[in-house]
Structures are given as structure tokens and as C-alpha cells.
Amino acid sequence: xTGPGNGRNPTMVDVARHAGVSLKTVSRVVNHExxxxxxxxxxxxxxxxxxxxxxxxxxxxxxxxxxxxxxxxIMENISNEFxxxxxxxxxxxxxxxxxxxxxxSYEERPERERMLVESMYARGVDELIIxxxxxxxxxxxxxxxxxxxxxxxxxxGLERADVVALDDARGGRMATEHLLARGHRRIALISxxxxxxxxxxxxxxxxxxxxxxxVPVDESLVVRGVxxxxxxxxxxxxxxxxxxxxxxxxxxxxxxxxxILQALRERPERPAYVGFDDFALAEVFSPGVTVVRYDVxxxxxxAVDLLLDRSDAGRRVKVPVELVAxxxxxxxxx
Numbered sequence: 001x002t003g004p005g006n007g008r009n010p011t012m013v014d015v016a017r018h019a020g021v022s023l024k025t026v027s028r029v030v031n032h033e034x035x036x037x038x039x040x041x042x043x044x045x046x047x048x049x050x051x052x053x054x055x056x057x058x059x060x061x062x063x064x065x066x067x068x069x070x071x072x073x074i075m076e077n078i079s080n081e082f083x084x085x086x087x088x089x090x091x092x093x094x095x096x097x098x099x100x101x102x103x104x105s106y107e108e109r110p111e112r113e114r115m116l117v118e119s120m121y122a123r124g125v126d127e128l129i130i131x132x133x134x135x136x137x138x139x140x141x142x143x144x145x146x147x148x149x150x151x152x153x154x155x156x157g158l159e160r161a162d163v164v165a166l167d168d169a170r171g172g173r174m175a176t177e178h179l180l181a182r183g184h185r186r187i188a189l190i191s192x193x194x195x196x197x198x199x200x201x202x203x204x205x206x207x208x209x210x211x212x213x214x215v216p217v218d219e220s221l222v223v224r225g226v227x228x229x230x231x232x233x234x235x236x237x238x239x240x241x242x243x244x245x246x247x248x249x250x251x252x253x254x255x256x257x258x259x260i261l262q263a264l265r266e267r268p269e270r271p272a273y274v275g276f277d278d279f280a281l282a283e284v285f286s287p288g289v290t291v292v293r294y295d296v297x298x299x300x301x302x303a304v305d306l307l308l309d310r311s312d313a314g315r316r317v318k319v320p321v322e323l324v325a326x327x328x329x330x331x332x333x334x
Contacts, residue, residue: 010051019047032310069099071307072120072128074113078105081279082254082296083131086151089300090129097308108227110135121146129303130155134195137161149307151299154197160314164302168198168276171292171321172205172250175274178290178323179248180213183333184272188221188239188246190232190256202252202276221246232259240269247333249273257282257289272331278324287327294321 012030016023021040028036029044036044047053073090075083087103094101102125106113110133117128117140127147138157140148149162179187189206192199203222210217220242223235232251236259239246248271251257257275264270275282278293302317323329 010053012053014051015044015047015053018051019043069097069127070125071099071101071304072104072117072125073101074104074106074116074120074128074130076105076131076133077107078103080255082277085296086131086300089297090304092297093301093304097304099304106133108133114139117146118143127307129307132156134193147307149303151303152198156195160312162306162313162315164299164306164317164319165198166294166299166319167321168201169205169208171276171294171323172202172252173209174205174321174323175250175276175292175329176206176209177213178274178325178329179250179272180209180215182248182272182330184248185215185333186218186221186244186246187215187248187250188223188236189250189252190223190226190235190260191252192225192227192256194224199252206250226256226259229255229259229262232256233262236260236263237267240267240271245269245271247271248329248331251275253277254279257291261285261289269334270331272329272333274323274329283326285328287331290326290329291324292321293324294319 012023012026016026019026021044025036025040026044029041071090071094073087075086078084078087083105091101102120104116104120106116113133113135117130120128121143126145129149129151131152132150132155134156136157137155140146140158149164151164152166154163154165155161176187187210189203191203194200194203207217221239223239226232226235232255236249240263249260251260251273254275254277257273257277257279260273274290274292276292278291282289282291299319302319306315306317
């Protein structure tokens with residue numbers, strides 16, 4: 001896509017000139033107003049795509065006499081590196097639209113999540129990006145003026161929700177196939193709450209990879225519902241003390257990968273392991289931590305763009321993942 005050619009962002013004037021229509025026509029198309037023929041609407045949309053035009057929602061609000069656009073971001077726990085990176089990326093994506101961002105962290109307590117949503121809404125923040133808890137979210141229907149986009153997980157209890165998620169099932173399968181290709185057959189799964197769609201799909205990818213390789217899932221090697229690294233460390237120690245211990249681990253999030261590292265500090269074994277989510281020190285360890293990673297900035301941009309697009313709800317955006325081999329996932333079985 002090409003812009004106006006002088007380094008600035010394309011404007012509606014550029015779109016009107018490119019499409020050969022009036023500025024008013026472009027404004028009506030951008031604002032989803034009636035009284036524009038299908039042919040003209042199609043021509044304007046083609047010029048929007050060609051130029052890479054993106055509506056400045058904040059400027060639009062100011063032109064209508066509204067206040068500066070403020071977006072809300074509600075996350076599980078901002079102390080987790082994934083959420084702090086997401087917050088930074090959302091803030092950068094919102095700044096492109098000259099919008100502000102306010103943050104809230106519900107610390108794995110669904111009742112606090114609801115309190116944050118309702119508190120922000122009561123204060124005029126009616127556009128929210130939410131990383132949802134496993135709890136039912138049907139109560140959001142009580143706030144028809146609230147616009148929401150969910151990130152990383154599909155919310156329970158909502159039939160039509162805009163969601164930006166990772167290709168979690170592919171990531172889980174990719175990680176497990178990587179370990180299988182190194183000769184591992186006893187691969188443990190260390191996972192969070194599988195009531196979360198992301199965790200469920202990563203585990204589904206793990207199971208699909210084992211099934212495709214003709215390796216039955218040993219449920220004694222599947223650990224669910226562990227959140228903190230110290231709990232993961234205890235579970236890893238327990239598994240390694242089994243008569244037939246796993247030779248490899250797949251960790252469904254960065255906290256689980258850190259828990260594996262903690263457990264292995266005091267162990268003579270050197271099992272292989274792959275984590276889901278990159279983290280800052282993954283390359284510092286020896287061997288480095290092999291991970292499934294993704295573009296957090298793309299995740300954030302997609303969420304902000306979806307939030308500011310006035311189309312009907314129920315859309316899904318899937319962000320691709322990749323496997324980065326750094327050494328831990330390449331350790332062969334003993």
C-alpha cells in the first residue's frame with residue numbers, strides 16, 4: 001500500500017483525490033453514513049486500501065465536540081511480562097490515533113475484572129480492550145453502549161464478540177512436533193487453567209501432534225491449573241521423580257517455562273523443554289529457552305484497529321506464531 005508519497009499519513013483529501021470524488025463522499029463512506037451508492041462506496045474503499053488510509057478516531061471525536069478518545073485496557077496481571085509488553089504495545093497503537101490509554105489489572109480475580117469494566121464505563125471510558133478471565137461475561141450485555149475487543153482469549157458467555165487471538169493450536173502443535181522430531185516420546189504438558197480458550201487450544205495442539213505421531217497421551221504427564229512458577233517447579237520435580245519420568249516438557253506460558261528453569265537448577269537431569277511466550281531472559285540461559293513467539297505489537301494494533309472500526313461485532317483476527325530454537329528444545333532424550 002502506498003501513501004501520499006511525502007512521508008505523512010494519507011488523509012481523506014488524498015482519498016477523495018485518488019477516487020475522484022468529493023471530500024463529503026469520502027466522509028460519508030468513512031463514517032458509514034447512508035446516501036452513497038454502492039459503486040461510489042466501492043470506489044472509495046478501493047482508494048482507502050490503495051493509500052493505506054486509517055481514520056483518526058480521536059480527531060473525529062473532537063470534530064463532533066466530544067472529548068479526547070480514551071481507551072481502556074484490562075488485563076490479568078501487569079506484573080507478568082506478557083501483559084506489560086501488551087500494555088506498551090497498545091499504548092503505542094493508540095497513540096497512532098491520538099488516543100489515550102488507561103490500564104487496569106484484575107490479578108486473576110473475575111469480580112475485580114467486572115469492577116474495573118464498570119468503573120471505567122461509569123467514568124466515560126466506553127471503548128475497552130480486555131484480556132478476559134475464565135468467568136462468564138454475559139453481564140456485559142447490561143452495558144449496550146460499551147464497545148469491547150477481547151485479546152488472547154475468547155470470552156465465555158458471549159455469542160458475538162470481537163476477538164484478537166494467537167494461533168494457539170498451531171503453536172501447541174508446533175512445539176510438540178519440535179520435541180517429537182528430536183526423538184522424545186514422553187512429553188509432559190504444563191498448563192494454566194484450561195477453561196481459558198488460549199490454554200485449551202495450546203493443549204489441543206499438543207494432543208494433536210502426539211496423535212499424528214502415533215504417541216498416546218499419558219495423562220499422568222499432563223498438569224493443569226498451575227499459575228505460579230514456584231508451583232510449576234514443584235510439579236516438574238514431582239514428574240521427574242516418577243519411575244518413568246518425562247524426557248521433555250511443553251510449557252503453555254512464560255510463567256510455566258520459568259518454573260521449569262527453577263526446578264532444573266537443583267536437578268541432574270537435562271530434559272528438553274519448549275515454552276509458549278517469549279521473555280526477556282530466554283536467551284541468557286544455557287541452553288537458551290526455545291519458545292513459540294509472536295508479534296505483540298501486531299496483536300495490539302489489531303485490537304486497537306478492531307475497536308475503532310464501527311463494523312458489527314463477532315469478528316475474529318488470528319495472529320500467527322513461530323518457533324524460535326535456542327537450545328532447550330533441541331536436547332535429545334537420554
